[in-house]
Amino acid sequence: MREIDMAVVSATVAEICKEANYYLGEDVIGAFKKGLAEEVSPVGREVFKQLLENARIAREEEVPMCQDTGTAVLFVELGQNVRLVGGDFNEALNAGVRRGYTEGYLRKSIVKDPLQRINSGDNTPAVVHLQIVPGDQIKITLAPKGGGSENMSALKMLTPSQGSKGLVDFVVETVSRAGSNPCPPVVVGVGFGGNFEKVAYLAKKALLRPLGQPNRDPFYADLEKEMLEQINKTGVGPQGFGGRFTALAVHIESYPCHIASMPAAVNINCHASRHAERVI
Amino acid sequence: MEAKRIRAPLTDADVMGLKAGDNVLISGVIYAARDAAHKKLVELLEKKEALPFDLKGQFIYYVGPTPAKPGQVIGSAGPTTSGRMDSYTPKILENGIKAVIGKGSRSAATVQAFQDYKGIYLAATGGAGALLAKTIKEAEIVAYPELGPEAIRCLVVEDFPATVINDAYGNDLYEEGRRQYVVK
Numbered sequence: 364m365r366e367i368d369m370a371v372v373s374a375t376v377a378e379i380c381k382e383a384n385y386y387l388g389e390d391v392i393g394a395f396k397k398g399l400a401e402e403v404s405p406v407g408r409e410v411f412k413q414l415l416e417n418a419r420i421a422r423e424e425e426v427p428m429c430q431d432t433g434t435a436v437l438f439v440e441l442g443q444n445v446r447l448v449g450g451d452f453n454e455a456l457n458a459g460v461r462r463g464y465t466e467g468y469l470r471k472s473i474v475k476d477p478l479q480r481i482n483s484g485d486n487t488p489a490v491v492h493l494q495i496v497p498g499d500q501i502k503i504t505l506a507p508k509g510g511g512s513e514n515m516s517a518l519k520m521l522t523p524s525q526g527s528k529g530l531v532d533f534v535v536e537t538v539s540r541a542g543s544n545p546c547p548p549v550v551v552g553v554g555f556g557g558n559f560e561k562v563a564y565l566a567k568k569a570l571l572r573p574l575g576q577p578n579r580d581p582f583y584a585d586l587e588k589e590m591l592e593q594i595n596k597t598g599v600g601p602q603g604f605g606g607r608f609t610a611l612a613v614h615i616e617s618y619p620c621h622i623a624s625m626p627a628a629v630n631i632n633c634h635a636s637r638h639a640e641r642v643i
Numbered sequence: 644m645e646a647k648r649i650r651a652p653l654t655d656a657d658v659m660g661l662k663a664g665d666n667v668l669i670s671g672v673i674y675a676a677r678d679a680a681h682k683k684l685v686e687l688l689e690k691k692e693a694l695p696f697d698l699k700g701q702f703i704y705y706v707g708p709t710p711a712k713p714g715q716v717i718g719s720a721g722p723t724t725s726g727r728m729d730s731y732t733p734k735i736l737e738n739g740i741k742a743v744i745g746k747g748s749r750s751a752a753t754v755q756a757f758q759d760y761k762g763i764y765l766a767a768t769g770g771a772g773a774l775l776a777k778t779i780k781e782a783e784i785v786a787y788p789e790l791g792p793e794a795i796r797c798l799v800v801e802d803f804p805a806t807v808i809n810d811a812y813g814n815d816l817y818e819e820g821r822r823q824y825v826v827k
């Protein structure tokens with residue numbers, strides 16, 4: 364058994380909170396450059412120009428690229444040969460978020476109760492997805508998720524007879540209906556299969572894949588391509604001003620499911636497609 | 644596309660000179676207010692009580708910035724989704740506001756109110772908070788400091804970039820843009 368101290372976990376989470384909000388990934392920057400070169404709408408190209416400049420300022424000055432620094436969503440892969448010492452693991456994750464959001468001058472966007480709406484003051488609690496895996500390491504990925512794009516997401520219990528067309532239509536309609544609200548160009552995470560709660564998790568997890576890396580299964584890789592093409596025909600365009608770059612990528616994550624169901628979920632992410640990870 | 648330079652506050656004639664699709668660079672004073680501040684402003688208007696600032700001809704920017712780092716005027720400050728302000732906007736336009744800045748589509752009633760009260764709706768690039776903050780030269784809380792990022796702030800901006808979405812003639816860039824680029 365390898366021992367890992369909770370102080371190390373907290374410090375790591377604090378660091379990646381800042382990193383994810385300041386430094387946009389090279390994959391997303393590359394997609395912006397492609398957009399700037401290929402977008403046919405002049406206002407759309409202007410948007411890409413601003414997004415590239417914005418990412419540069421954020422990186423150089425170590426400031427958040429977007430003022431909505433999001434819900435702190437943590438994906439944790441905990442090695443089964445790790446012994447957690449020095450405190451409560453969940454508390455250590457939240458302590459890291461508290462520290463990262465305070466030290467990093469990030470916005471605190473969490474209210475303690477959905478109706479009473481009093482700000483928790485430190486962006487906690489985080490939303491934590493924990494998975495036990497073989498090994499003696501902990502991998503922590505933080506994906507800050509903005510409210511504007513999260514609000515445009517949808518889940519539907521499709522019936523098996525609706526087939527792949529049912530899935531494609533649902534995804535394209537959801538992104539088209541979202542229009543200008545989720546700050547297009549968007550990244551589209553699609554969960555497919557599993558059950559009601561699993562499918563939403565899969566959609567969120569799909570957003571972590573590097574942009575443009577296709578699904579390992581050629582069938583789903585083709586579906587991703589088809590969905591992206593259809594989404595980019597809607598005309599929504601960058602920021603909804605009209606254009607061909609409505610989405611930068613579609614990622615599908617699938618899972619076996621019940622004989623009676625075919626759940627599908629669409630988690631829309633904005634172009635501020637942020638994540639940072641560390642292995643302890 | 645050449646951007647038009649405009650200066651706050653706006654007159655009716657300024658508003659009538661702007662069309663959906665125009666890129667503008669805004670200079671002067673604009674007021675930051677989002678959900679909670681709108682609720683308070685509309686309550687004051689309904690009770691006919693004094694407002695924290697004179698609305699006549701002014702801009703409202705829907706923004707909840709990040710905390711400023713030492714040495715910064717303001718933290719990252721991009722627009723938030725405007726639709727949440729739809730229930731308040733007609734009342735605010737009726738009482739003198741000329742322009743609102745946010746991102747995302749407006750309700751039919753709000754779009755109509757821009758025509759009725761000669762106002763405009765502009766979008767700033769959502770998610771470009773670091774870039775937009777650079778155009779904000781001064782920031783001061785004028786009301787409701789207890790609301791934190793939602794407090795009303797007076798911002799002095801220079802060449803703040805935005806695009807006209809809904810003009811006072813009933814045009815809507817979100818609809819026109821989509822119509823122009825849709826592939827059937």
Ligand code: SF4
Nearest residue numbers: 429509511546633770
């Ligand atoms: S949708 Fe994304 S880019 Fe737009 S304001 Fe929210 S977090 Fe920022």
